[in-house]
Amino acid sequence: MSDRKDLLLSLMRDLGLGTEVQSLVGGQLRDGAGDAVVLEDPYAQIELARYADCGAALAAAACDAAAEAQKAWAGGYSAAARGDVMQDIARAVQDHHETLARLEALVAGKPVRDCRVEVAKVAEMFRYYAGWADKLHGEVIPVPSGHLNYTLREPLGVVFQITPWNAPIFTAGWQIAPAIATGNGVVIKPSELTPLTTVALVKIAEDAGLPKGLVNVLCGLGPTTGQAAIEHDAVRKVIFVGSPETGRRVAVAAAQSLKPAVLELGGKSANIVFGDANLKHAALGAQAAIFSGAGQSCVAGSRLLVHQSVHAELTDMIAAGMDGIRLGDPLDEATEVGPISNGRQFAHVTGMIRGARDEGGIVRTRDTTPDTGYFVPPTLLSGLGNHAAAAQTEIFGPVATAIAFADEEEAIAIANDTMFGLAGAVWTSDVGCAHRVSSAVRAGTFWINSYKAIHVSSPFGGSLNSGFGRSSGSDALMEYTSPKSVWLDSGKTPKIAFGYVS
Ligand code: NAD
Numbered sequence: 001m002s003d004r005k006d007l008l009l010s011l012m013r014d015l016g017l018g019t020e021v022q023s024l025v026g027g028q029l030r031d032g033a034g035d036a037v038v039l040e041d042p043y044a045q046i047e048l049a050r051y052a053d054c055g056a057a058l059a060a061a062a063c064d065a066a067a068e069a070q071k072a073w074a075g076g077y078s079a080a081a082r083g084d085v086m087q088d089i090a091r092a093v094q095d096h097h098e099t100l101a102r103l104e105a106l107v108a109g110k111p112v113r114d115c116r117v118e119v120a121k122v123a124e125m126f127r128y129y130a131g132w133a134d135k136l137h138g139e140v141i142p143v144p145s146g147h148l149n150y151t152l153r154e155p156l157g158v159v160f161q162i163t164p165w166n167a168p169i170f171t172a173g174w175q176i177a178p179a180i181a182t183g184n185g186v187v188i189k190p191s192e193l194t195p196l197t198t199v200a201l202v203k204i205a206e207d208a209g210l211p212k213g214l215v216n217v218l219c220g221l222g223p224t225t226g227q228a229a230i231e232h233d234a235v236r237k238v239i240f241v242g243s244p245e246t247g248r249r250v251a252v253a254a255a256q257s258l259k260p261a262v263l264e265l266g267g268k269s270a271n272i273v274f275g276d277a278n279l280k281h282a283a284l285g286a287q288a289a290i291f292s293g294a295g296q297s298c299v300a301g302s303r304l305l306v307h308q309s310v311h312a313e314l315t316d317m318i319a320a321g322m323d324g325i326r327l328g329d330p331l332d333e334a335t336e337v338g339p340i341s342n343g344r345q346f347a348h349v350t351g352m353i354r355g356a357r358d359e360g361g362i363v364r365t366r367d368t369t370p371d372t373g374y375f376v377p378p379t380l381l382s383g384l385g386n387h388a389a390a391a392q393t394e395i396f397g398p399v400a401t402a403i404a405f406a407d408e409e410e411a412i413a414i415a416n417d418t419m420f421g422l423a424g425a426v427w428t429s430d431v432g433c434a435h436r437v438s439s440a441v442r443a444g445t446f447w448i449n450s451y452k453a454i455h456v457s458s459p460f461g462g463s464l465n466s467g468f469g470r471s472s473g474s475d476a477l478m479e480y481t482s483p484k485s486v487w488l489d490s491g492k493t494p495k496i497a498f499g500y501v502s
Helices: 002-014 056-076 079-095 097-108 112-132 168-181 196-207 222-231 244-256 279-295 311-322 343-358 408-416 431-440 473-479
Strands: 023-025 028-030 036-040 047-052 148-155 158-162 185-189 215-217 235-241 261-264 270-273 303-307 362-364 379-382 399-405 423-427 445-448 481-488
Touching (some): 002 047, 023 056, 023 196, 056 158, 056 185, 079 112, 079 168, 079 196, 097 168, 097 196, 112 168, 158 168, 158 222, 168 196, 168 235, 168 473, 185 222, 196 215, 222 244, 235 244, 244 261, 270 408, 279 311, 279 423, 303 311, 303 408, 311 399, 343 362, 343 379, 343 399, 399 408, 431 445, 473 481
Parallel strands (some): 158 235, 235 261, 270 303, 423 445
Antiparallel strands (some): 023 028, 023 215, 148 481, 362 379
């Protein structure tokens, strides 16, 4: 298995990262100073690398570097010039497409073909927001006082982004691109378990012309490195992508220094199939919704609500399909589903399946998995109500809980009977039903006869335990800017010595 360590080193060298896992601060690769963090290969289950937690001092240096670079980025570059740099970054990401995809596959355990799609989407994100850079402007407001009143959309300054391990480079691009398009500086802390592709992305961006220090990457732990950056005076907003439990802690820490936060958290999305749906499509869609990415997706269709008239038929189709899904080495071209990304998550997913069995649930799965790796085979649970732990807790693994419903009203009630509000879907041939259900289900994203379609041009986010604020699309531009209202005395304005003109 030492060939996998060699592969890691060779990919890192190709991406200009040297041979150590290091933070990228002020354009320099820097060692941390804290506790040891281990990167484990989730397929081979060997230690790939070990590094020191970034720590508070380096986190502070990153915030200072971002603050300094941001002044020149917002003040010294025209908006169009910022867009040009971002176009160059998009091209550079494409040039490193395969290396980035293989590095992601190795460390995060995602099938390399999925990683290729995600890296391509990162290039697309930089292109998309490059186009916005010189198209974001304020408005003139016809105030009654006679002043010329106009608004400017200003960058916030430095933003601190915290990201999880399930889609590391995708999430990094998703947050960095709108932040810099709007003139901000960035400090980003990827998950300590999957930091390398984020460091590589920013290194590639710097080589393509991004000013050094404008985006800084901290390789380290949340309670030490993350907390230090949240508290730093230069940070004006925190953007957190991760679990509801950590999101609550991050929001509290941000609030203590009166900083706003965007929270992109988990889900327990309802994938609703009516009796009149095209069942073949719905079965394939249901499999993609929960088994792709080994279910480690915030929008995974983890609650499968099926009309009672087709419940047996559809669950049989899905169970039959589970046998054909190719599990294997994430670096293998044929692999459709890789292992769970880390040991802690594997323990959580397998514990939830054991709990479902103990609660009397019927567990349909398959016996064979590869010899090594944190594999959980595609699993379908049934015989449990919507209040079972498996139907209410985010499992974040390839596990769907199937629940039968009698009519549209009951389907909507079950779909909304959760503390999450991230995503959902409906499968039906009745367009009226599709519209009624999509408007009645509480979700930031909803699909009709489809699942998991996501694009950088469309807004994304949730409510309740799925968080608040929006990422992607033009909505993200609002999250990364604040409006300033400017009042100019036009000469026609009534003059008064004190007070205000109403
Ligand atoms: P997590 O909450 O454990 O960790 C997320 C990040 O928070 C990591 O970088 C971690 O180091 C950091 N962190 C931990 N403690 C911290 C602290 N005290 N202060 C600051 N930072 C801290 O989540 P995870 O296990 O990495 O990821 C899985 C979760 O992410 C799931 O719940 C999933 O649904 C969610 N997720 C949400 C979206 C979305 O857009 N809604 C996208 C992907 C993943």
